[in-house]
Amino acid sequence: MTPWGTPYANAGLLRLVVGEPGGASHGRFVENANFMWMRPQRPHSVVAPGTGAGTRSASAMDPDLAEENVHVAFAIGLRVPQVRAVHCWDDADPRGTYRVRLSDDRGSWASARYHDWAAQDAVEQVGERRLWDEVCEARTWWLERGRPELTRFGVTVHPNGEQSVWLDGPEHVLGGDDR
Numbered sequence: 001m002t003p004w005g006t007p008y009a010n011a012g013l014l015r016l017v018v019g020e021p022g023g024a025s026h027g028r029f030v031e032n033a034n035f036m037w038m039r040p041q042r043p044h045s046v047v048a049p050g051t052g053a054g055t056r057s058a059s060a061m062d063p064d065l066a067e068e069n070v071h072v073a074f075a076i077g078l079r080v081p082q083v084r085a086v087h088c089w090d091d092a093d094p095r096g097t098y099r100v101r102l103s104d105d106r107g108s109w110a111s112a113r114y115h116d117w118a119a120q121d122a123v124e125q126v127g128e129r130r131l132w133d134e135v136c137e138a139r140t141w142w143l144e145r146g147r148p149e150l151t152r153f154g155v156t157v158h159p160n161g162e163q164s165v166w167l168d169g170p171e172h173v174l175g176g177d178d179r
Contacts, residue, residue: 001013001014001015001016001030002014002016003033004029004155005074005077006074006077006078006081007077007082007083007084008073008076008077008080008083008084008085009070009073009074009076009077011032011033011070011073011074011077011150012029012032012033012074012150012153013029013030013031013032013033014027014028014029014030014154014155015027015028015029015030016155016157022159023159024156024157024158024159025156025157026154026155026156026157026170027154027155028151028152028153028154029074029150029151029153029154029155030151031150031151032070032074032150053126054109054110054124054125054126054127055124055125055126056120056121056122056123056124057120057121057122057123057125058117058118058119058120058122058123059112059113059117059118059122059123059132059136060133060136061117061136061139062114062117063099063100063112063113063114063117064114065139066085066100066135066136066139067085070150071142071147071148071149071150072139072142072147074150074153075138075139075141075142075148075153076135076138076139076142078138078153078165078174079134079137079138079141079142079174080131080134080135080138082104082105082106083102083103083104083131083134083135084102084103084104085100085101085102086100086101087099087100087101088101090111090113097113097114097115097116098113098114098115099111099112099113099114100112100114102131102132102135103131104127104129104131106127106128106129107127107128108125108126108127108128108129108130108131109125109126109127109131110123110124110125110126110130110131110132110135111123111124111125111132112132145167148167148168152167152168153165153166153167154166154169154170156170156173
């Protein structure tokens with residue numbers, strides 16, 4: 001048993017069954033588990049928004065839905081790699097709106113406003129990746145697969161140390177045909 005997570009949601013308790021010597025090990029997530037990252041394992045800090053150099057748009061969904069429960073947050077974390085989120089007040093906004101801010105470890109960031117999220121300026125995104133769009137797409141992916149609970153996901157650890165995450169069985173690797 002070991003805690004396992006993503007920068008977006010460090011929420012899984014993994015039960016890994018060790019394979020034969022030289023073979024792969026497989027395991028399912030058995031429960032939600034909150035844990036603290038060890039210092040060398042901690043994900044990057046969320047970058048503060050820049051100077052308005054990004055693109056602005058309406059949000060494709062209510063930001064509350066990105067974390068409506070641990071299952072969707074876990075799935076989003078799996079589908080949107082290396083992205084971390086924080087929730088904060090935007091002091092630069094004259095309305096003082098509450099936002100979710102996202103960033104990856106390569107300089108892309110996004111900010112989505114909770115209040116009036118369908119307005120044309122509710123989301124700002126900068127960088128190579130459109131992080132908020134990726135989060136919205138990941139939630140849609142989760143819905144299309146029947147809102148899978150955390151316990152439907154699992155991990156294969158290959159002999160070379162690489163890990164593959166899957167849904168319902170090792171033959172359904174995320175990022176393969178499913179991505």
